[in-house]
Structure formats: structure tokens, C-alpha cells
Amino acid sequence: MTSSGVARLTAKIEVWGTILFLDISSPNIKEEILESSIEKVRAFAIHVDEVFSTYKENSIISQLRRKEIAIEDTSDVVREVWDLCAHTRYLTDGAFDPWAVEGGFDPSGLVKGWAADKCAEILLADGIENIQVNAAGDLTLRGGVMEDGVIAPWAIGVVNPDSKMEVVQVFNITDGAIATSGTYERGAHIVDPHSHLIAIGAKSATVLGPNGAIADALATALMVDGRDGAIWFSQPELAEYSAWVIDRYGDVAWSLGPAIGQD
Secondary structure (H helix, E strand, O other): OOOOOOEEEEEEEEEOOEEEEEEEEEOOOOHHHHHHHHHHHHHHHHHHHHHHOOOOOOOHHHHHHOOOOOHHHOOHHHHHHHHHHHHHHHHOOOOOOOOOOOOOOOOHHHHHHHHHHHHHHHHHHOOOOEEEEEEOOEEEEEOOEEEOOEEEOEEEEEEEOOEEEEEEEEEEEOOEEEEEEEOOOOHHHOEOOOOOOEOOOEEEEEEEEOOHHHHHHHHHHHHHHHHHHHHHHOOHHHOOOEEEEEEOOOOOEEEEOOOOOOO
16 A cells, blocks of 8 residues: 555566566555456466466477477467567567577567566556556556655666666656566577577667567567667667667667657
8 A cells, every 4th residue: 555545566476487576556446456456467477378488398389399289270369479579570680580599489589578568458457557567677567656646657777787786777667668688687598590699789778669579579689789770770660669778898878769768
């Protein structure tokens, strides 16, 4: 409960090999509704893991990777993620390519951002207005946050990839998505689809925009292409997205697109 009497709950859900964090509140909604909504998100997150995990032998994605089933035989949800991956591969000139990894199709560079958006949709459907869904660096934000009876933007910090205790940039976002990919998360495991070597384009890449799946994939792609990504990032379809990137060498930060969430 906030100081203004608005019900507010947080939750940590262990799933996807990480922690899914929720921070939700809404005026005129009882805590019981928030608790019920959190359980709906928990059930959905577990389902996502069962479908998309590359570590579960019987997941749909694992079956696809082994070519035991075809994409045409899967659910609408799997085909939605497949199509998003194909479209983002096109948008990034192949810097994001889930088909260019060892073992076959792996949507891990997009699916957390996609799932964060879906979790927010579940919460919105229950009438919850102020939402933060944080899937280990892939965030979907709705409605701002209630502070002392006033709605303020969510303040989202980006940490120094060389020192996780230091925040080097803060973005203020009321509605939207923000995704960060960096060497401190899984950057050392991001493979350049062109060279098939470890990606060296950037040390950290943060992307902001309206769609969590696209933001997630673009952040991964900028880890691969670095400054060369400015070419494909400037296309009209990505006009609502912005990026804040730290170079792989030299610790120089640079940005692309509109100044979303920056003072």
C-alpha cells in the first residue's frame, strides 16, 4: 500500500533462468485483484518457459531445433515469435538472426521482451494502471508509478557494464519498453551472425520504443554491429525507437533516434 492509500504490490518470479520482477499498483483496485493478476502472470511465464526454453528437451522450440516438428505445426504464439524474429532479422540487415546460431532457431534474443509485453497486457486487462515488468533487463512500463499521490515516469537506470553497482544513465518512461543487452548479462555469449564469432560491436546497448520484442532484438543487434548499426537503425520503421550505446572499446557512449526519456 502506498502512502496515498493506493494498493501496490511487487513480486519476484523465478523463471526463464532469471528473475521476472513485477511492480504494480492502481487506484480503486484491491490488493486481492493485484495478487490474482500476479498469479496469472506467473502461470503465463511458466507456460512461456515450457514453450520457448532451449534448455528444456520437450519444449516446442527444442522440438523445432531438432526438426521434429515444422513451424506450420506450432501454435499461433510460436508463429508470432517466429515472424517477429524474421522481421527483425530483415530490419537489422541480419545483425539479429536467431537462425544463425548453433543448434538452430533460438529466439532468446527477442522472446523476453515479447513476454514482458504480454505480461503487461495481462495486468492491463485486469484494470491495473501502473505497471513495471522487468524480465532481467527487458522492461515493459505502463502508466508511470504512483509517488506521494502523483503519477511520475518510471526511472530506469542503465548500469556500467564494467561495474554493476554504478548507474551511468537514467531514462524516465511512462509508457513503453526498454531493453539493455551488455557484456555483464549475456553479451559474451552473443554471436555475430556474419562472422560466427563473439560479437564485439558494443559493450552495452539500450533500446527504447513502443514494442518490447523489437527493442530486445535491436539491443542484441547493436551489440553485434555497434556504430555500423546506425545505418539500419535510421530507417523509417524504427522512427519511434532510440538507442544509447557504449562502445566496446574506449567507454564512449553515443545515441541514435529521438531522445526518449532523457532530460
